[in-house]
Amino acid sequence: MFETLAVPPGVTPRSASELLAVDCRRLNADCPALRVRVCEEGEAKPAGWVAARDLADRMDELIAGEARRIRAAHGCAVPPHVSAARLLHHYLWSVCLLAVGPWYLERRVPVLGADQVWIAPHSGELAFRPGGFACLPGDPAVRGPGPVPVGVRVVPGGSELRAELRAAVAEHAEPVLAAFRPVAKRGSRALWGMVTDDLVSALWYLGRELGREEDAVARAEEVLPGGTAPMVGSADFRRLTGSGGAEHLTRTRLGCCLYYVVRPEDTCITCPRTGDEERVRRLET
Numbered sequence: 600m601f602e603t604l605a606v607p608p609g610v611t612p613r614s615a616s617e618l619l620a621v622d623c624r625r626l627n628a629d630c631p632a633l634r635v636r637v638c639e640e641g642e643a644k645p646a647g648w649v650a651a652r653d654l655a656d657r658m659d660e661l662i663a664g665e666a667r668r669i670r671a672a673h674g675c676a677v678p679p680h681v682s683a684a685r686l687l688h689h690y691l692w693s694v695c696l697l698a699v700g701p702w703y704l705e706r707r708v709p710v711l712g713a714d715q716v717w718i719a720p721h722s723g724e725l726a727f728r729p730g731g732f733a734c735l736p737g738d739p740a741v742r743g744p745g746p747v748p749v750g751v752r753v754v755p756g757g758s759e760l761r762a763e764l765r766a767a768v769a770e771h772a773e774p775v776l777a778a779f780r781p782v783a784k785r786g787s788r789a790l791w792g793m794v795t796d797d798l799v800s801a802l803w804y805l806g807r808e809l810g811r812e813e814d815a816v817a818r819a820e821e822v823l824p825g826g827t828a829p830m831v832g833s834a835d836f837r838r839l840t841g842s843g844g845a846e847h848l849t850r851t852r853l854g855c856c857l858y859y860v861v862r863p864e865d866t867c868i869t870c871p872r873t874g875d876e877e878r879v880r881r882l883e884t
Contacts, residue, residue: 792854
C-alpha cells in the first residue's frame with residue numbers, strides 16, 4: 600500500500616497550496632517518468648521558462664527545443680508538426696498526471712491556472728506552483744479544527760469531484776491546444792482525443808507504479824465513461840488473452856502522438872497501428 604508523505608510533525612499547513620504541494624511531491628517521488636518541479640507558494644516562474652498562457656508567443660522556440668531533443672535521442676530530424684505533436688503529448692500527459700494524481704491519491708482536484716504551469720524550452724521540464732483545490736467533505740483539510748484553509752473548495756460527492764477533474768484538465772488544455780493547433784496541423788477532435796488519451800494514460804501509469812493497475816483502470820472508466828465533452832470517447836479498456844490464459848489490459852488511443860514517425864519500428868503499444876498479437880507479444884517479453 601502506498602504510504603502518505605505526511606506534513607512534518609508540529610507543522611500545520613496554512614493554505615491549500617501547502618497541502619497540495621505535499622501531494623505533488625509524493626507524486627513526483629513515485630512517478631519516475633514525471634518531470635515536474637514543484638514550486639513554493641508565491642515563487643516566481645523560473646527564468647526563461649514559458650507560462651502556459653504564453654505558449655503561443657514562444658511556440659517557435661518550444662518546437663525548436665523539442666526538435667533538438669528528438670535529434671539527440673533518436674538521431675533523426677522531423678518536421679515541425681511532428682515535434683509539435685511530441686511536445687504537446689509530453690505537456691498534456693504531465694499536466695494530466697498533476698491533475699489526476701492528487702485526485703487518485705487524496706481525492707483532491709488541483710486548480711491548474713495558466714499562470715501556475717511553466718515549461719522550459721531547452722529541456723521540456725515542467726514546473727507547477729500549487730494553489731487551490733476541490734475536495735470532498737471528509738478531506739482532512741476541512742474536517743479538522745479551525746477554518747477551512749484558503750483556496751479549498753468542497754463539493755458534495757464523488758461524481759461532482761470527477762466532473763471537477765474533467766473541467767480542470769479541459770480548462771487548462773483549451774488554450775494550450777489553441778496555441779499548438781497551427782503548427783500541429785490537427786483538428787479539434789484529434790486534439791481533444793489526445794487530451795482524453797493522456798488523462799487515461801496518466802491514471803493508468805500511476806496505477807501501475809503503485810501496483811494498483813486494476814483499481815486505476817476502474818477509476819479511469821468512471822472519470823471517462825463517454826459523453827463527457829469536450830473529451831472525446833471514453834477510457835474504453837479491454838482485455839487481451841496471452842499465453843497460459845493470462846489477461847492483459849489494453850486500450851487503443853483516440854489521438855496520435857506521432858511517435859511512429861520518430862521510431863517507425865517501435866509504435867506505441869496502444870497505437871491503432873499495433874495489432875493485438877503484437878501487443879501481447881510485447882507485454883509478455
